[in-house]
Amino acid sequence: MATNTxxxxxxxxxxxxxxxxxxxxxxxxxxxxxxxxxVSVGVCALVLPDKAPQLLSAPATVTSAPVxxxxxxxxxxxxxxxxxxxxxxxxxxxxxxLTALSASSTLTSGQTAFxxxxxxxxxxxxxxxxxxxxxxxxxxxxxxxxxxxxSRLGYASSYSPTSYTSATAAGWRQLLKxxxxxxxxxxxxxxxxxxxxxxxxxxxxxxxxxMTVQAGAPIAEVPGTxxxxxxxxxxxxxxxxxxxxxxESTRLPAGSTEITDxxxxxxxxxxxxxxxxxxxxxxxGLDGALAFAQPVKALRIPAAAIVGIKENKGCIASEGKVxxxxxxxxxxxxxxxxxxxxxxQAADKMQQVDVGPGLARVQCS
Numbered sequence: 001m002a003t004n005t006x007x008x009x010x011x012x013x014x015x016x017x018x019x020x021x022x023x024x025x026x027x028x029x030x031x032x033x034x035x036x037x038x039v040s041v042g043v044c045a046l047v048l049p050d051k052a053p054q055l056l057s058a059p060a061t062v063t064s065a066p067v068x069x070x071x072x073x074x075x076x077x078x079x080x081x082x083x084x085x086x087x088x089x090x091x092x093x094x095x096x097x098l099t100a101l102s103a104s105s106t107l108t109s110g111q112t113a114f115x116x117x118x119x120x121x122x123x124x125x126x127x128x129x130x131x132x133x134x135x136x137x138x139x140x141x142x143x144x145x146x147x148x149x150x151s152r153l154g155y156a157s158s159y160s161p162t163s164y165t166s167a168t169a170a171g172w173r174q175l176l177k178x179x180x181x182x183x184x185x186x187x188x189x190x191x192x193x194x195x196x197x198x199x200x201x202x203x204x205x206x207x208x209x210x211m212t213v214q215a216g217a218p219i220a221e222v223p224g225t226x227x228x229x230x231x232x233x234x235x236x237x238x239x240x241x242x243x244x245x246x247x248e249s250t251r252l253p254a255g256s257t258e259i260t261d262x263x264x265x266x267x268x269x270x271x272x273x274x275x276x277x278x279x280x281x282x283x284x285g286l287d288g289a290l291a292f293a294q295p296v297k298a299l300r301i302p303a304a305a306i307v308g309i310k311e312n313k314g315c316i317a318s319e320g321k322v323x324x325x326x327x328x329x330x331x332x333x334x335x336x337x338x339x340x341x342x343x344x345q346a347a348d349k350m351q352q353v354d355v356g357p358g359l360a361r362v363q364c365s
Contacts (some may be wrong), residue, residue, distance in 0.1 A: 198262020
């Protein structure tokens with residue numbers, strides 16, 4: 001009976017193991033399939049030829065670029081170096097009682113500065129300081145300076161710059177009359193006070209109304225003033241520009257990087273912003289801005305499209321046609337140019353420029 005019991009237990013165990021054997025068999029089938037697929041893929045990778053991805057293929061050669069048309073004002077920030085004169089005194093050439101002082105803190109050439117014995121004295125800026133009375137027939141650098149200032153102020157002057165002629169005398173008398181001064185013959189020293197610039201700021205009056213002044217005595221003190229402004233590292237352009245410093249603007253002539261307009265220099269020197277600059281800061285320059293006096297129509301093209309560049313000149317090609325251009329500005333990898341052709345419509349019609357290896361064959365002369 002014990003034997004029969006063991007046979008029954010053995011039979012039951014065999015029946016329980018049968019499903020597990022079947023499950024293990026199916027797992028091996030799945031593994032075999034996966035291995036077969038992997039082997040097939042590997043064989044294909046080794047046997048089939050390689051094909052480069054599209055992103056890694058050689059780019060197409062770019063031979064042209066679009067042209068944009070725009071109005072260009074040439075605005076840019078610049079540093080401006082001021083040249084400052086030493087402090088000096090203004091001297092009266094007339095003796096007498098000081099009867100009036102200018103109400104303005106700025107004396108300007110061609111206007112009344114003060115009065116002695118109730119006769120107005122004219123402020124006059126001359127390149128050569130005056131040292132004598134003048135009459136027709138006199139010649140010299142002092143005469144040349146007087147003729148030049150009369151002409152600048154809009155009065156008659158001699159066609160012979162270094163000669164005092166009837167034209168010089170006529171211009172001088174008219175200048176006096178326009179300032180309420182009765183002419184007494186020709187140019188006399190006592191009629192003027194010499195200014196070192198076209199306009200100067202008075203820091204203090206040495207003499208006061210009612211005091212007696214002697215000829216050759218100081219009457220006012222002026223601080224060192226700006227005599228010239230130069231654009232730092234500036235390059236002259238063939239067009240007129242407008243320069244602005246501390247809100248004051250003046251014209252910068254074509255071909256120049258210097259401002260010598262005494263009135264403008266005086267205005268800049270009188271600004272509170274200028275007073276705030278230290279000596280070392282003045283050497284670095286004042287903050288200024290430049291812009292074209294007249295905006296221009298320009299072509300906006302890649303900088304690489306210009307060949308044969310010399311200073312601000314160069315050449316571009318459009319559909320094989322070579323044109324000379326002037327470079328009027330640049331911005332972030334692009335250049336702004338104007339065609340030098342006599343036909344203004346040529347620029348309007350241009351829609352693209354040549355770029356790339358083909359430019360190596362372009363001759364710019």
